[in-house]
Amino acid sequence: MTAQHFLVQGASRGIGLAMVTRLLARADITHVYACSRAPQNSSPLQTLASAHPGRLTLLPLDITLEADIVRAAATVGERHERLHGLINCAGVLHDDALSLQPEKRLEQIDASALDASFRVNTFGPMLLARHFFPLLKHDQPARFATLSARVGSISDNAMGGWYSYRASKAAQNQFTRTFAIEARRRAKQLIILALHPGTTDTALSQPFQKNVPEKKLFTTDFVAESLLNIVFNATTEDSGRFIAWDGQDIPW
Numbered sequence: 001m002t003a004q005h006f007l008v009q010g011a012s013r014g015i016g017l018a019m020v021t022r023l024l025a026r027a028d029i030t031h032v033y034a035c036s037r038a039p040q041n042s043s044p045l046q047t048l049a050s051a052h053p054g055r056l057t058l059l060p061l062d063i064t065l066e067a068d069i070v071r072a073a074a075t076v077g078e079r080h081e082r083l084h085g086l087i088n089c090a091g092v093l094h095d096d097a098l099s100l101q102p103e104k105r106l107e108q109i110d111a112s113a114l115d116a117s118f119r120v121n122t123f124g125p126m127l128l129a130r131h132f133f134p135l136l137k138h139d140q141p142a143r144f145a146t147l148s149a150r151v152g153s154i155s156d157n158a159m160g161g162w163y164s165y166r167a168s169k170a171a172q173n174q175f176t177r178t179f180a181i182e183a184r185r186r187a188k189q190l191i192i193l194a195l196h197p198g199t200t201d202t203a204l205s206q207p208f209q210k211n212v213p214e215k216k217l218f219t220t221d222f223v224a225e226s227l228l229n230i231v232f233n234a235t236t237e238d239s240g241r242f243i244a245w246d247g248q249d250i251p252w
């Protein structure tokens, strides 16, 4: 069996945690790196690490700190020559500590909240790609998938609102598309995808769930399974696509 090493960023909870759980359940995945700002404080991650000794490595990584990303890439590189998948699940929509709330009106735009949003949702995936590219660029199939959101689609925007989240995800999408174009030349086996999970029952969506029809609010396990199916079934022809949980393309 060929070794398959995956890394999940934003693994402490929500969709990222479900991704780690699902990856560990697959016999073809030989090692998983689960990255989070404070993995030592995530009891689900600690439980998984005890259940999968030697197969799961927990790494501290704050996606807003480039030094953390550089350090994590070096740690992975010391252990494994290559990664076969990197899935970025970090994202922020609201955060009291950052005074970040989705804006309903122009007057609610705040420079420091905007900055915080872009640091997590846009600069984060760009810097992950920048520093993990050497581990993803090799002669075996590899995947870089980053969780975006349908509201980041410019052409799909009929409702307005949520300026910082929409703009930071739209910028993430532009990055993903651009990275896929560069990778076509420089890393022919690397498949790059932007993924939309659908509305999922996590802390991120919690304040906005009341108008979501019951069957449209997905569990993290369902979403992780759906998105991993897309990730594993994708070919190099799919690189540069923005795909929803049900396999449908989302217009950029």
Ligand SMILES: NC(=O)c1ccc[n+]([C@@H]2O[C@H](COP(=O)([O-])OP(=O)(O)OC[C@H]3O[C@@H](n4cnc5c(N)ncnc54)[C@H](OP(=O)(O)O)[C@@H]3O)[C@@H](O)[C@H]2O)c1
Binding pocket: 009, 010, 011, 012, 013, 014, 015, 016, 035, 036, 037, 038, 061, 062, 063, 064, 089, 090, 091, 092, 095, 120, 147, 148, 149, 150, 196, 197, 198, 199, 200, 201, 202, 203, 204, 205
């Ligand atoms: N839930 C939904 O309905 C929905 C819909 C569309 C798109 N999405 C996207 O799906 C992804 C996962 O979301 P989720 O629902 O699983 O959210 P979640 O449960 O709130 O988890 C968010 C993750 O992002 C990381 N993160 C949050 N704030 C951060 C900060 N300030 N600095 C660094 N890292 C930070 C956290 O990492 P730590 O592990 O370090 O805590 C956490 O694991 C996000 O990109 C989100 O935009 C979600």
